[in-house]
Amino acid sequence: MATFIFTLQGSTPTVIGATDRLQFAGAGGFDSKVTVGEYNDSVHVKSSADADDSSGNTPENNKFVSAAGGTGGDSQADWGDGTEDIDAITDAECSLKINFADASSVAITDAIFYAYDGTTTTAVPTGVTFQCAESGDTNFTNAEGSAAALTLADSAAATSHDYYILVSASPESVGLKSAFALRVELTYS
């Protein structure tokens, strides 16, 4: 049976469990707020009991800086060393790792990743601006709703496939954003 495992990367990876949430937070760390119009300064895994599952794992934060302000129009982000072009990030520095595995060796095509409102996949998340990129990309994708999805690279036949993704989110208004989900879809055979 095919499986997805989502991991928040850090000095120690934190697997995002079945009832956990990925939390975009401010500079104050777990449960701190992100200022309206700014992007996350930290990212965490929050359990169903509201505990910080990634505490002590030093999660890798990817903060969106610009869509095209870098060298040759590259997007820029800050992942702990100041502002850099995003094509300089390493796999290990990306916040999110998605592993797809199957018992047999399968090829993957047409993989996409996007944010939506948690109900209708074509709808944009409510009150959140979401940016993402796959490791190696030169520019962020404003992947809100399935029509604007980030396209992930095809992968040749193997039993395990890893995707490394930069993710960054910004509130458009004050308050908790619950109509906001991230989704991945792929084709395998």
Add this chain to the structure above:
Amino acid sequence: MQKVRWITSLNNGETLYEERGNFKTIKGELSPWQRLLVYIQDNSLEITSIALTYDERTRFNLPSAGKSPKFHAFSLAAKPVSFLFFRKLGGNVIDGQIDRETADHFAVIEATYEDGNKIQLWVDEANGNCWTLIIK
């Protein structure tokens, strides 16, 4: 084990089934479909029809490229020029690890016509419900 599996007929008269004979899932080896593609290429064969079966009971067929259908209406219909099988899996990241119960998981067969139009038939792994798509 998948509930929805492919069945395909080849132009040498063989009908092959996922999870039977040489096309069983073998841990760590190419998937049954990938091994079918290798078999077809190695023997210069072509797929003439493809179907999906749910729980080995219900069968979902796409139009065939066969030349001798029983009903006249089928012989008049346009014939696909190629066939494809794949699985589609989708799920929410923020809902954490996705398992059989929470993922959207479909098996899909596709027929392509000479003009490039395609028919896809999607069967839900969870319940056997079926949808069709026409792609231009």
